[in-house]
Amino acid sequence: MHQVIYDHHKLGTELDYIQNLLKEISESRVRYGIQDLQDIVGEPVRMPFRRAAYSEVDETEVVGLQDDKINILKLLCPEKTPRRAVITIVGAGGIGKTTLACMVYKSAKADFDYHIMLSISQQFSLIDLLRKMISKNNNSVPNDRGEDYYVGELKRCLNSRRYLIILDDVWTGDLWNELKEVLPDNKNGSRVLMTTRHNDVAKSADSKIPPYELNLLNxxxxxxxxxxxxxxxxxxxxxxxxxxxxxxxxxxxxxxxxxxxxxxxxxxxxxxxxxxxxxxxxxxxxxxxxxxxxxxxxxxxxxxDMPYYLKACFQYLAFFPEDYVISAKSLIRMWVAEGFIPLEGRRTIEIMVEDCLEELSRRSMVQVLSRSANGLIKHFKVHDILHDLAMHEAEHENFVTVFSQASDDTLPNNIIRRASLQAQDKNDQFLEYAT
Structure with a gap:
């Protein structure tokens, strides 16, 4: 008799688990916009991913930049100007400069012998930038040499080659003043494309090519x-x-x-x-x-508008430097260790944390750069304006204290709950969008 009661209880528990699992699957289907398989008539049935695979710039989702892309591609045309030319895209933060640059890079890179797109932080290091450019063709670049060594290596790398170098989010004219002496003019139509928020930076880059100004959407x-x-x-x-x-x-x-x-x-x-x-x-x-x-x-x-636990996850992004490409796998482990996410039902903590990152993506608070084969986020970054917000909120809540070479060594008066050490000379401070 006791065995029968135990078996019934076990069966009831398992049925409850299956019902909860089906409910979660149904909710996830709605959340991620997945159709019922029976609704797909006359098409081969394929199991849907969690979300569609991500390409760096899905141009079907871009609005208002197609004409700008065509105009920039014309300026990049090697036959138009044989000399090394610098094209600048200028506009306010959030107007779409990076998106346009990615679109142009994807379309134009096949026409050049060497191509790379780099994101530049406000505090840049010329040596790190040179190392990143050299490593495009050489994975074993030493990190203990002086500036002259890297200048020579880059010149050898670019010698007689037609190159396209895109520098995204340039803040000062100092960057180009240092680079223009390094990048050779091979008279073969090499191009440098820069994006910036500052007109003075854009105007000082190439006096013969006026800055390309992005307009607001109609x-x-x-x-x-x-x-x-x-x-x-x-x-x-x-x-x-x-x-x-x-x-x-x-x-x-x-x-x-x-x-x-x-x-x-x-x-x-x-x-x-x-x-x-x-x-x-x-x-x-x-x-x-x-x-x-x-x-x-x-x-x-x-x-x-976010729930409290999602706010904590967003504030945690202040740990990473501006323009840093964040590994979702590493970040999820950090969130799990912090215990940010409240458990619900039988869902594992890993699944719930992954869903929180998906929710930040759905709210457009992070920019997904790549996804795995099953649709999970692999790498992402945070727009400068949103990173500023994360930093502001983290500082206001005393959530994290950031130390960098750009700041002084004075310790804050308040108690440090979490510390982020952001060295200016980290190699991955400059990030390659596409290869």
Whole structure:
């Protein structure tokens, strides 16, 4: 009799587990936009990934940059100007300079013998930049030599070759002043493409080629981008209810045509109910000021909209330097060790932490760079403006204290809960987007 009762209890427990598992699968299917297999009629059945595999720039998701891409490619054409030329893309933070540069790089690199795209931090090291360029063709670059050695090696690497070097997010003219003496002019159409927020940097790079200024999106482009992010992996105009389509232009106009603001706002409303009241509440909380803080206010609103544990995960990103390519696997282990994520049901902590990173991606708070074969995030980075927000919130909450060579050695007055040591001369401070 006792055995029968025990068996019934065991069976009931296993049924509860299966029911909870099915519920989680169903919720995940909705969250990641996966169709029911029976809904796919007349097509071969393929098991869906967690999300579609990511390419560095999915141009089908890009709005308003196709004409700019064509114009920049014309400037890069080697036959147009045989001398080494420097093209600069200038615009405000969040306007799409990096996205445009990635699009151009993907299309143009096959026309050059040597090509590399690097992200430049505010505190750059010329030696590290030279080492990164040399390592493009040589994996065994010594790290204990002087500047003259690396200059000579790079010149030998680029000698008689037509090269394309893209320097993303240049902050000062000092960078090009140092590099122009290093990069040879082979008179074969070599090109340097720089992106910057600062007009003085852009104008000083090449006096014969005026800076290429990116414009803000118009009303239609703004609305299209907002809806693409609000309804990822779907057709927005089919999925969005009619009353929300009428409200969406008011939301998009609040972003003043700035792509990053539209992307983050789209991430916010993608988490809301498909109801007029829910979207109207978002609209009522939005403000934009002409002092340049409008984008920061929108990303701050996205941060405030997060649950407490997701805020902790976002603040943790302040541990990493600006423009750092973050390994999702390493970060997930850190989050697990910190115990940020509350357990729910029978889901493993690893799955829940992975879902938190996916949620940050869905809210457009991180930029995914690569995914594994099963769709999980492998590497990502954080936009400068969002990194500034993470740093601000982490400092305000005394979540992490950052030490770098750019700062003084004075210890803060408050108790240090977590410390991040960010050396300026780390080799991977400069990051290669594509190979």
């Amino acid at each position: 009303e239609k482009e703004s609305l299209d981008l907002l809806l693409k992010k609000a309804f990822p992996y779907q057709e927005p105009h089919e999925e969005c209810p009619k009353d929300l389509l009428e409200l969406a232009p008011e939301l998009s106009m609040k972003c003043k045509g700035l792509p990053l603001a539209l992307i983050v706002l789209g991430g916010i409303i993608s988490t809301k109910e498909l109801s007029y009241l829910a979207w109207e509440r978002v609209l009522q909380t939005m403000t934009w000021h002409s002092d340049g803080t409008g984008c920061m206010r929108i990303v701050a609103m996205s941060y405030e």
